[in-house]
Amino acid sequence: MSFERLHAILGAIEPHYQSSERQQLQRILEIWHEIVNDAIADHAQPTAIQRNILEVATESPVWTQTLVFERPRLLKKIRERLAIDLSDVRFSTVQWRPQTAETPVESDPWQSHPSRIPEQSSEVQTQLALFSNAKSSFDRWSSIVQSRAQHLPLCPECGSPTPPGELDRWSVCAICAAKC
Ligand SMILES: [Zn+2]
The missing domain is CATH 3.30.300.180 (DnaA, N-terminal domain)
Structure with missing residues (x-):
């Protein structure tokens, strides 16, 4: 054949x-x-x-x-x-797909962004939401950023307070990483 x-x-x-x-x-x-x-x-x-x-x-x-x-x-x-x-x-259980018709929740790219500072972000968001006055919001926001910045590790290149996620990814801050 x-x-x-x-x-x-x-x-x-x-x-x-x-x-x-x-x-x-x-x-x-x-x-x-x-x-x-x-x-x-x-x-x-x-x-x-x-x-x-x-x-x-x-x-x-x-x-x-x-x-x-x-x-x-x-x-x-x-x-x-x-x-x-x-x-x-x-x-x-490997093949299991939920039968419900609800659309999947879009994952927030910010959650995995290297510039995000874990855990504190939502707290700051909440605090910001409490201020109706834009000026006091800004002052408050500045002081929050400053106080948080004091606890951040410093970029070995420029010495700026840097979110740990940026150091993990680039070993330097996002600004220095962009210059390279
Ligand atoms: Zn830097």
Whole structure:
């Protein structure tokens, strides 16, 4: 048999084989809430069938434990309801994706910015928010910055008080780093 012919045959078989496992998964997903109860279905979702093994993503190890006990009942139900004879079910928290529709919270780039001084920033923000008068805000802000600056390490290049994050990243302050 030529390689071309072999490839043609494998090409014809493989998509069919894959789609059949995908179809099986689809059928299981359609009645998943009936196979397990609603409480469990919110914390465990089938993600794939591979080599006749159903893979189920679970929210946490606790739900994995719960479902491990349910495994024989699960396999029996799937066999009876859908005539799919799976050899096993495997649970994993790795594939878990929250089912809720809420949009993911944008991570704030400032939180990981090297010029950010950890922990104190939000406190200063709160203090600033308390001042309605712009002038006193500025005076207050200056004194906060000055008092905080006294506790900061100094840039080895220019001697200015420097956020530790800047020294971690560049070994000098952001201004000196920009000059290099
Ligand atoms: Zn410097």
